[in-house]
Amino acid sequence: MFKRFPRYLAVTIGLTSSVLVYADNVGTAIDRTGRQAANAILTPAGNWGCRITDGNACExxxxxxxxxxFRPFMADVDGDSISDRVLYRATDGTWGCRLRNGASCNWDSQKWGGxxxxxLLGDVNGDQIADRVLYWASTGWWGCKVNSSALCNWDGQYWGGPGYTAMLTDVNGDGKADRVLYRQSDGEWSCMLxxxxxxxxxGQKWGGPGYLPLLGDVNHDGKADRIVYKNANS
Structure with a gap:
């Protein structure tokens, strides 16, 4: 069931390695610019704000x-190493994107999902451009759209199902986003390259009820590491 995002969603942009951050238990892809850091905030009214490291506002x-x-994301969708804004409307599967200069990307307003x-967003083919991915939790179905409409090699596969949290990140350092599943009931982690x-x-078990899974490169080796955060007393 789709959940509304929090009233204020803070996202750090411009990290030196690919990571995922959480918003309502959905991984949000962040680009790897390394050129500037910023905080972006989106409110339900659709008002965007951002501040780069020196305190000045972005464009x-x-x-x-x-x-x-709409659910907001930040990812590089045109390959210029700068984070772009992405929106997804669950009610009808509408995707929207805005580049740094305010222009739309080639898949803006396309409907795919529901x-x-x-x-999810992640670079699944290694071209330094974020691709769109969908995960259907009730069946474990995965879909992906590369470069507007092409499909990746695992589009249509079934892997996972009810009880799993789906994420995307590069776990083996080849520059391509891999699929990761976490089952909160017993802390089981799974990954598909x-x-x-x-x-x-x-197949390793680490975590469990009350823990939120996160992924990020904490030792700068180009590979995402696993992180858990306990936000409940269970």
């Missing part, structure tokens, strides 16, 4: 785009 600060029905899908096969920690 699209104080602009309005979206609304309470209320039962979890939207984009090039085929599984990672070294596939």
């Amino acid at each position: 699209w600060d104080a602009t309005k785009w979206g609304g309470i029905e 209320i039962e899908y979890t939207p 984009t090039g085929g096969g599984t990672c070294s920690w596939n």
Whole structure:
């Protein structure tokens, strides 16, 4: 079931390695610019604000785009190493994107998905451009759109199902986003590499009820590491 994003969503942009941050238990892809850091905030009214490290506003600060029905993301969708804004509306699967200069990307306004899908963003083919991915939790179905409409090699596969949290990140350092699942009931982690096969920690149990899973490169080796955060007393 789709959940509304928090009233204020803070996202750090411009990290030196690919990571995922959480918003309502959905991983949000962040680009790897390394050129500037910023904080972006989106309110339900669709008002965007951003501040770069020196405290100045970015080009699209104080602009309005979206609304309470949209889920926001930040990712590089045109390959210029600068984070772009992305919106997804679960009610009808509408995707929207705005580049740094305010222009739209080539898949802006396309409809793909719906209320039962979890939207994700990640570079699944290694071209330094974020691709769109959908995960259908009730069945474990995965779909991906590369370069507007092409499909990746695992589009249509079934892996996972009810009880799993789906994430995307590069776990083997090949520059391509891999699929990761976390089952909160027993802390089981699973991973599927984009090039085929599984990672070294596939099937390991670490975490459990009350823990939120996160992914990020904490030792700068180009590979995402696993992190858990306990936000409940269970």
